[in-house]
Amino acid sequence: MQFLAEITSGLAALAAAIYCFVLARRLKRFNQLETGMGGAIAVLSAQVDDMTRALERAQATAGTSERQLRALTERAEAGAEKLELLLASLHDLPEDGEPRRRVLRRRHRETDMEAAQ
Structure with a gap:
């Protein structure tokens, strides 16, 4: 019984070693800069x-x-x-044919004296 337990744990360790080896190779390929995910x-x-x-x-x-x-x-x-x-x-220009009107405005002077001064 003891012998069977040791063989089983030895096989489990061997399986774990193979599994780690496979994972290491996959990780190496995964990280390669030219062909992998890297x-x-x-x-x-x-x-x-x-x-x-x-x-x-x-x-x-x-x-x-x-x-x-x-x-x-x-x-x-x-x-x-x-x-x-x-x-x-x-719009302020006269229409065609209408004469231009010129408007002159003079200031109204109250006396002639103011004009002379």
């Missing part, structure tokens, strides 16, 4: 770095475009205001 992680890490740089460039470009667009919008609004003033002044 390579995939390295590639993904490099892609994340590239995407971060691309995002920073895109943000800088968007900021520049926003400033340019804001300046152009302000310039267009100023031009629109000038056009509105010009259109408003066109």
Whole structure:
């Protein structure tokens, strides 16, 4: 009975050793940089770095475009205001065929003495 227990525990230890050996080989393949998961992680890490740089460039470009667009919008609004003033002044022009009237206004003077002074 004692002998059977020792053989069983020896077989269990041998099985555990084989299991550890198999796991060690799988882990080694898993971590290989060229073919295993380690390579995939390295590639993904490099892609994340590239995407971060691309995002920073895109943000800088968007900021520049926003400033340019804001300046152009302000310039267009100023031009629109000038056009509105010009259109408003066109309404004051006489219609075709209508003579231009010139209005002169004189100040009323109460006495001739004030005019002489």
